[in-house]
Amino acid sequence: MSPTKHFAAIIVEGGGAVELEEIDVPKPGKNEVLVKVVAAALNPTDWKSARPAERAGNVSGCDFAGVVEELGPGAGVYRQIGDRVTTCVYGARSANGAYAQYVVAKADFCIGIPDSWSFEEAAQLPIAVYTTAQCLYQSLRFNILPEPAAPEPLPILVYGSSSSVGNFVIQFAKHGRFEVHATCSPKNFDLVRGFGADKVYDYKDPEAPQKIREATGGKLKYAVDTISEHGSDKFISGALSDEGGKIACILPYSGTPRANIEPILSLAYDLVVDGFPAQRPDTGVSYIADGPKYAKLVTDLLAQGKLKPAPVLVMPKGLASVNDGFKYMIDGKVSGQKVIFRIADTPGLQ
Numbered sequence: 001m002s003p004t005k006h007f008a009a010i011i012v013e014g015g016g017a018v019e020l021e022e023i024d025v026p027k028p029g030k031n032e033v034l035v036k037v038v039a040a041a042l043n044p045t046d047w048k049s050a051r052p053a054e055r056a057g058n059v060s061g062c063d064f065a066g067v068v069e070e071l072g073p074g075a076g077v078y079r080q081i082g083d084r085v086t087t088c089v090y091g092a093r094s095a096n097g098a099y100a101q102y103v104v105a106k107a108d109f110c111i112g113i114p115d116s117w118s119f120e121e122a123a124q125l126p127i128a129v130y131t132t133a134q135c136l137y138q139s140l141r142f143n144i145l146p147e148p149a150a151p152e153p154l155p156i157l158v159y160g161s162s163s164s165v166g167n168f169v170i171q172f173a174k175h176g177r178f179e180v181h182a183t184c185s186p187k188n189f190d191l192v193r194g195f196g197a198d199k200v201y202d203y204k205d206p207e208a209p210q211k212i213r214e215a216t217g218g219k220l221k222y223a224v225d226t227i228s229e230h231g232s233d234k235f236i237s238g239a240l241s242d243e244g245g246k247i248a249c250i251l252p253y254s255g256t257p258r259a260n261i262e263p264i265l266s267l268a269y270d271l272v273v274d275g276f277p278a279q280r281p282d283t284g285v286s287y288i289a290d291g292p293k294y295a296k297l298v299t300d301l302l303a304q305g306k307l308k309p310a311p312v313l314v315m316p317k318g319l320a321s322v323n324d325g326f327k328y329m330i331d332g333k334v335s336g337q338k339v340i341f342r343i344a345d346t347p348g349l350q
């Protein structure tokens with residue numbers, strides 16, 4: 001029997017902070033599961049979405065990993081009690097968020113965690129892998145794994161390859177038989193080579209776009225921009241072929257330095273939130289049906305041992321460290337790692 005009350009990180013009005021409060025445990029609805037959270041991960045969207053005043057009172061956090069504790073009506077088709085799962089919810093928008101002891105999620109949107117992955121490692125997956133899938137399969141329209149991405153091996157640039165999204169774009173792209181050119185800081189070169197990058201460049205090197213052009217013979221036509229700010233559009237435009245190309249970006253571009261380059265916005269939320277595309281002027285299409293397809297793909301890749309986790313930084317006080325985690329990320333300290341909150345580390349929680 002699940003408890004009726006639990007502790008959750010509630011957004012405080014103003015200042016983008018959270019505080020722990022005891023609230024009702026959410027009830028799983030049709031095709032939903034109640035998950036007892038073991039570990040939750042920090043994404044930039046979490047601190048960003050804690051700032052608007054209208055989010056006050058909602059539970060923060062999107063990515064989590066834990067154990068299925070209760071099944072809503074119909075959910076047994078997809079999941080069983082005791083399953084180790086990871087997925088994401090639309091954090092900061094309701095009383096259901098990942099920074100909590102319990103969270104309700106769509107059963108068919110849960111990724112199964114193999115025994116070889118800890119909960120702390122698995123919590124880094126959902127937003128990162130779902131964004132990866134949206135970039136490669138929805139925006140750039142490549143064949144979905146296990147098919148090769150295209151009939152011929154193609155070069156692709158992964159800008160910001162040591163980011164959470166970047167390391168999974170590299171891994172998916174390598175399984176799709178791309179030739180991966182990646183950018184990050186030199187201290188992370190070995191890390192991204194370990195994820196499979198073929199060639200790595202320092203994004204602070206002004207010669208790097210030209211070096212990528214030369215290494216790809218002027219034929220680079222595809223890029224995933226996992227940063228999408230601070231001049232990444234200019235860098236990528238300098239590396240792409242004179243014939244033009246496409247960039248899957250993860251924040252909106254205001255344009256590109258060249259007319260024959262098409263930026264296409266990719267959003268993980270499109271897979272999470274029913275009706276979310278209605279907020280997007282560029283498309284009226286719903287991507288929501290792709291969520292379960294990608295959940296199964298990632299479950300299979302994990303079971304086959306085809307994905308590697310990034311190093312995790314477990315914050316010392318579980319949910320009581322969420323505000324420190326926000327600050328650590330806002331200060332730009334996250335580099336080639338995922339910040340994790342382990343619920344059992346929260347002082348005073350049973």
Ligand SMILES: NC(=O)c1ccc[n+]([C@@H]2O[C@H](COP(=O)([O-])OP(=O)(O)OC[C@H]3O[C@@H](n4cnc5c(N)ncnc54)[C@H](OP(=O)(O)O)[C@@H]3O)[C@@H](O)[C@H]2O)c1
Pocket residue numbers: 043044045127128131160162163164165166184185186188203226227229230249250251266267268269334335336337
């Ligand atoms: N559209 C979506 O659905 C979606 C999903 C996830 C994230 N996002 C957005 O994508 C961005 C990245 O998110 P994330 O979780 O992947 O980030 P993250 O893991 O926190 O990113 C950290 C990495 O960013 C790199 N970096 C920092 N500043 C940079 C700069 N000026 N130029 C190039 N690289 C830089 C660092 O690389 P080095 O340390 O190697 O320098 C670091 O490893 C955020 O703005 C987030 O809101 C969007």
